[in-house]
Amino acid sequence: MGRKYFGTDGVRGKVGDAPITPEFVMKLGYAAGVTLVAREKLPAGEHPAVLIGKDTRISGYMLEAALEAGFAAAGVDVMLAGPIPTPAVAYLTRALRLQAGVVISASHNPFYDNGIKFFSAGGTKLPDALEAEIEAHLDEPMGCVDSTRLGKARRISDAAGRYIEFCKSTFPNELDLRGLRIAVDCAHGAAYQIAPNVFHELGAEVLPVGVEPNGLNINDGVGATRPENLCQAVLAQGADLGIALDGDADRLIMVDHRGEIYDGDKLLYVIAAARHAEGKLDGVVGTLMSNLGFEHAISRLGSPFARAKVGDRYVLELLHERGWKLGGENSGHIICLDQHSTGDGIVSALQVLAALKQQGISLAEACADLVFYPQKLINVRLPAGFDWRADGGIASAQGRAEEALGDSGRVLLRPSGTEPLLRVMVEGRDGELVERLARDIADVVQHAVA
Structure with missing residues (x-):
C-alpha cells in the first residue's frame, strides 16, 4: 500500500495548503511522538527526545512551534537547533544519542514550500515501516498525555559549533586549505552561518555568497540550483574555486576558476578516483539519471557500479544493500558513508578538496578521463489516469530508439514523483541522434495523450 503523506523525502508541499498547515504539522509531531513513546519503552519518568532543525524559510517559525506542541503533547522532549543544515540534524541526533531528528525544510524548493523529514537515532532516513506506523497514528484523533508526562523543550546554543567541528574532522589532519580563495554560496539557506566558517577555519580565504537570508529569498537565484550566480562571483572576484x-x-555543485560548472556526477567521480588511488573504493552507486559516461x-577504475532509483533515499538503500560507501546523484546529492550517515554538501566539498590537495591537481585535471555523453530530457504532461506503460505506441517508439542506439546509449522513461509528467530521457555518443530520438518518443507520447 502506498504512503498517504510521506514521499521519498518526508512530507512536503506549499505552506498553507494541506498537508503543510499548522494543524497537520502539530498532529504529525504528535503521531511521531506516540510512535517513539511506544517503541522506546523507557523507564518511568523518562521521555524520548528529538532534535528539531530548520532552514531559513519564514514558515519555519510557525511549523517549528506546531511540531514542538505535537511532540510535547505525546510526552516527548524537544531540543531546538534553529537554522542548521539537514545533515547537521542527522549528525547531532546521533552524537547526542537522541531518539529521532526532524528537519523543517523543502530543500531546493522556493520559500513558499516547506516540508518535514525525519532521521532515526542512527542519523539515517526512517525506514518505510516506521513511516507507515506514524501515518497510522495520523488517522487517529489527537490526544494529550497527562500534565505530569508532558514533554519539555530547550534550545541547543552550540549546535552550529558542534557541527562545524564535525565537518572539519572529515578533512585529513595533515592538509589545510591555505592559499585557496573559495567563493561559498549558501543559497540564503541553512548553512549561511556554518559553511563559510568551516572553510575559513581550515585555512581558506572565503568569499561568502548567499548569506543574507530574509525568510523569502532562500534558493532565489542562488545556490546549487542556480550555479550561474556562483560562476559570476568566482570570475568577478578571482576565486580559485566556487562551492x-x-x-x-x-x-553540492562546484565551479572552477574558469567558471566551469561541476555537477554531482563529476564531483562523485573525483572522490571515487581518489578513493580508488588509496585502495578504498569498493563500489559506486549512481541513479537512473547518472550519465552513461560517468x-x-x-x-575504467575497475570498480563495480549500480544504479538506484532517483532520490538520495534509494541511493542510500542500495549502498547499504551492497555494503559500499560511495554514491550520489547528478543533482549534487553525494553520500560518503565512510564520513557521514547521509548526504552532506559541506562534507562532500571537503572530500573533493582533499582529493585535489592530495594529488596537486585542479578540478579540470581530476575530471580529464570523464567524458559525458550528450543527454536530452523532455517532459511531457500526462492526463490523470493515463497508463503510459500500457500504450503499445510508446513501447514501440522506445524500442526503436534503443535499437538505433545499440550499445552506445540508453533510453529512460520515468514518471515524475512530484508532477503529472513523463520524463523522456535519451543519452548516447551521437548528439544529433540523441536529440532526434528523444523528440520522436516525446511526440509519440504527446499524440497518445491527446
Missing part, C-alpha cells in the same frame, strides 16, 4: 549548496545544504569512467 554552491542548496537551501538545506545536502546538495558509469563507463567508474568501470
Whole structure:
C-alpha cells in the first residue's frame, strides 16, 4: 500500500495548503511522538527526545512551534537547533544519542514550500515501516498525555559549533586549505552561518555568497540550483574555486576558476578516483539519471557500479544493500558513508578538496578521463489516469530508439514523483541522434495523450 503523506523525502508541499498547515504539522509531531513513546519503552519518568532543525524559510517559525506542541503533547522532549543544515540534524541526533531528528525544510524548493523529514537515532532516513506506523497514528484523533508526562523543550546554543567541528574532522589532519580563495554560496539557506566558517577555519580565504537570508529569498537565484550566480562571483572576484549548496545544504555543485560548472556526477567521480588511488573504493552507486559516461569512467577504475532509483533515499538503500560507501546523484546529492550517515554538501566539498590537495591537481585535471555523453530530457504532461506503460505506441517508439542506439546509449522513461509528467530521457555518443530520438518518443507520447 502506498504512503498517504510521506514521499521519498518526508512530507512536503506549499505552506498553507494541506498537508503543510499548522494543524497537520502539530498532529504529525504528535503521531511521531506516540510512535517513539511506544517503541522506546523507557523507564518511568523518562521521555524520548528529538532534535528539531530548520532552514531559513519564514514558515519555519510557525511549523517549528506546531511540531514542538505535537511532540510535547505525546510526552516527548524537544531540543531546538534553529537554522542548521539537514545533515547537521542527522549528525547531532546521533552524537547526542537522541531518539529521532526532524528537519523543517523543502530543500531546493522556493520559500513558499516547506516540508518535514525525519532521521532515526542512527542519523539515517526512517525506514518505510516506521513511516507507515506514524501515518497510522495520523488517522487517529489527537490526544494529550497527562500534565505530569508532558514533554519539555530547550534550545541547543552550540549546535552550529558542534557541527562545524564535525565537518572539519572529515578533512585529513595533515592538509589545510591555505592559499585557496573559495567563493561559498549558501543559497540564503541553512548553512549561511556554518559553511563559510568551516572553510575559513581550515585555512581558506572565503568569499561568502548567499548569506543574507530574509525568510523569502532562500534558493532565489542562488545556490546549487542556480550555479550561474556562483560562476559570476568566482570570475568577478578571482576565486580559485566556487562551492554552491542548496537551501538545506545536502546538495553540492562546484565551479572552477574558469567558471566551469561541476555537477554531482563529476564531483562523485573525483572522490571515487581518489578513493580508488588509496585502495578504498569498493563500489559506486549512481541513479537512473547518472550519465552513461560517468558509469563507463567508474568501470575504467575497475570498480563495480549500480544504479538506484532517483532520490538520495534509494541511493542510500542500495549502498547499504551492497555494503559500499560511495554514491550520489547528478543533482549534487553525494553520500560518503565512510564520513557521514547521509548526504552532506559541506562534507562532500571537503572530500573533493582533499582529493585535489592530495594529488596537486585542479578540478579540470581530476575530471580529464570523464567524458559525458550528450543527454536530452523532455517532459511531457500526462492526463490523470493515463497508463503510459500500457500504450503499445510508446513501447514501440522506445524500442526503436534503443535499437538505433545499440550499445552506445540508453533510453529512460520515468514518471515524475512530484508532477503529472513523463520524463523522456535519451543519452548516447551521437548528439544529433540523441536529440532526434528523444523528440520522436516525446511526440509519440504527446499524440497518445491527446
